[in-house]
Amino acid sequence: MFLIQASTTTALFLGTIGMLVLTIGLVVFIIMHQRRVQRFQQKLQQMEIEQQKMMLNASIKMQEEERQRLAADLHDDAGPLLATARLYLNENLVNQDKVNQLQSIFQARQIIDDTIQLIRNISHDLMPPTLKNFGLESAINDLFQKISGSGTVNASQRFHDYKDRLKPEKELLVFRIVQELINNILKHSNSSFIHLTQNVHADKFYLRIHHDGRGIIQSDFEKLNKSNIGLGLKNIGSRIRLLQGEILFEKDISQTYYKVTIEVPKDEPYSS
Amino acid sequence: MVKIQNIENHFYNILTYTYLLPPLLFLLFRNKLRQEKNGILIATYSLTFFFLVLFEDSITTNSFSKRLYYQSFTFFEYLFFTGVFWFAIKNLRVRKAILILSLLFSTFQIIYFFTEKFKRIDSIPIGIESILILIYIFYFFFEQLKEPKGKHLWENYCFWFATGILIYLSGSFFINILANVMEKDDIRRYWFLTYIADIIKNIFLAIGVLVMAKQSPNDEKLKKNLPYLDMN
Numbered sequence: 001m002f003l004i005q006a007s008t009t010t011a012l013f014l015g016t017i018g019m020l021v022l023t024i025g026l027v028v029f030i031i032m033h034q035r036r037v038q039r040f041q042q043k044l045q046q047m048e049i050e051q052q053k054m055m056l057n058a059s060i061k062m063q064e065e066e067r068q069r070l071a072a073d074l075h076d077d078a079g080p081l082l083a084t085a086r087l088y089l090n091e092n093l094v095n096q097d098k099v100n101q102l103q104s105i106f107q108a109r110q111i112i113d114d115t116i117q118l119i120r121n122i123s124h125d126l127m128p129p130t131l132k133n134f135g136l137e138s139a140i141n142d143l144f145q146k147i148s149g150s151g152t153v154n155a156s157q158r159f160h161d162y163k164d165r166l167k168p169e170k171e172l173l174v175f176r177i178v179q180e181l182i183n184n185i186l187k188h189s190n191s192s193f194i195h196l197t198q199n200v201h202a203d204k205f206y207l208r209i210h211h212d213g214r215g216i217i218q219s220d221f222e223k224l225n226k227s228n229i230g231l232g233l234k235n236i237g238s239r240i241r242l243l244q245g246e247i248l249f250e251k252d253i254s255q256t257y258y259k260v261t262i263e264v265p266k267d268e269p270y271s272s
Numbered sequence: 273m274v275k276i277q278n279i280e281n282h283f284y285n286i287l288t289y290t291y292l293l294p295p296l297l298f299l300l301f302r303n304k305l306r307q308e309k310n311g312i313l314i315a316t317y318s319l320t321f322f323f324l325v326l327f328e329d330s331i332t333t334n335s336f337s338k339r340l341y342y343q344s345f346t347f348f349e350y351l352f353f354t355g356v357f358w359f360a361i362k363n364l365r366v367r368k369a370i371l372i373l374s375l376l377f378s379t380f381q382i383i384y385f386f387t388e389k390f391k392r393i394d395s396i397p398i399g400i401e402s403i404l405i406l407i408y409i410f411y412f413f414f415e416q417l418k419e420p421k422g423k424h425l426w427e428n429y430c431f432w433f434a435t436g437i438l439i440y441l442s443g444s445f446f447i448n449i450l451a452n453v454m455e456k457d458d459i460r461r462y463w464f465l466t467y468i469a470d471i472i473k474n475i476f477l478a479i480g481v482l483v484m485a486k487q488s489p490n491d492e493k494l495k496k497n498l499p500y501l502d503m504n
Binding site: 008009011012015016019020022023026027030031033034035037038160197199200201206208261 | 413416417439442443449450462498501502
């Protein structure tokens with residue numbers, strides 16, 4: 001009887017200790033294994049990120065260089081050439097009768113003026129001079145003035161604290177993101193107003209766009225980002241990644257506005 | 273013997289009140305955890321078992337109530353623990369299997385309740401419950417290993433729940449199995465071991481609730497520390 005009792009107690013102790021050792025062993029094994037896998041994955045991910053960053057950087061840099069070159073060509077070559085053509089036209093029309101002469105000259109001038117204006121517009125679209133010369137605030141102001149000028153959408157902006165400008169390459173990326181967002185709002189949202197607010201906090205630069213039309217929330221953005229459609233949103237995503245920032249699409253608590261908030265690390269101050 | 277009884281009483285008291293840790297933490301972080309099914313489940317489990325343990329003596333007055341109490345204890349424990357892994361496991365087939373196993377186990381418990389002679393505790397249902405929960409835990413860990421995420425395992429609240437439950441089941445498995453064949457004195461002498469395992473489990477569940485509260489969606493990260501960005 002005593003022996004049976006002793007063996008039961010031994011079984012209890014050995015069994016419990018065995019189970020606990022197995023349990024702890026299992027948990028430790030799982031943690032160790034997961035850490036090993038994680039380290040490997042991290043290394044792989046790091047390499048992938050580096051590669052992606054390099055490719056994205058190269059492609060954006062190339063695009064921007066191309067745009068700048070195009071802008072310079074159009075502005076410096078096409079503009080003066082057309083202007084000279086206008087002068088020649090004026091000279092050759094001297095021998096015609098007065099009424100026709102005046103009419104032709106007027107029409108030719110009109111067309112050439114339009115062309116010059118068109119080229120200027122293309123050039124500005126490719127590399128906004130305001131952005132290059134006066135910075136993000138002025139460029140966004142210009143963009144919003146043009147939108148408001150159309151009369152259908154009331155666009156306004158307010159920069160609370162932009163004493164320390166972002167680096168030019170960052171400004172350009174942020175401007176392109178804003179341009180893309182505004183384009184989307186104008187194209188799809190049917191909103192009557194757009195308002196942009198800027199502020200800074202700690203080492204972060206923030207931009208928020210409000211609009212009262214149809215919009216998207218974060219889950220829609222992530223879904224569209226993964227799908228085959230929504231190239232513009234993908235560009236926004238990759239620019240945000242390049243800036244090492246964050247973007248948040250949401251609906252206002254009042255349910256009347258949609259908000260897009262962009263957060264970008266500020267780096268060290270850049271003086272213009 | 274008196275000394276042992278005293279130690280056991282201390283462990284019993286500590287155990288009873290450690291059951292309050294998860295619901296209290298849940299209450300503290302209720303705004304964050306309102307939507308977390310597993311948080312609600314663990315808080316409800318702990319609160320239910322706090323009262324069950326607290327009023328054990330007043331409930332178990334006769335043989336039938338004792339039987340009903342222990343079987344209900346096993347049943348609800350199985351139900352809550354299974355619930356945790358039901359929500360944590362992603363594989364639909366396994367979830368279906370859990371459902372079928374749970375139905376089988378519940379049927380077995382009903383049959384056991386009406387057919388088997390009750391001695392001290394319901395060792396066999398406890399044994400089956402432990403094995404089933406252990407299987408769910410192993411599968412949960414397997415799933416975690418199969419699809420490693422970017423973060424550490426201990427940053428997943430379910431890891432703490434699983435480890436706590438694992439320690440509790442391992443620490444109390446043999447004593448529960450042998451409870452009906454051991455001497456009454458031996459049971460009294462060693463029963464406090466289950467209290468220790470139970471206390472560890474409750475602490476781990478509380479840590480799990482804390483980890484759950486710390487986890488916040490990505491957009492929350494952007495929402496905090498935002499400067500003034502409104503329209504006016």
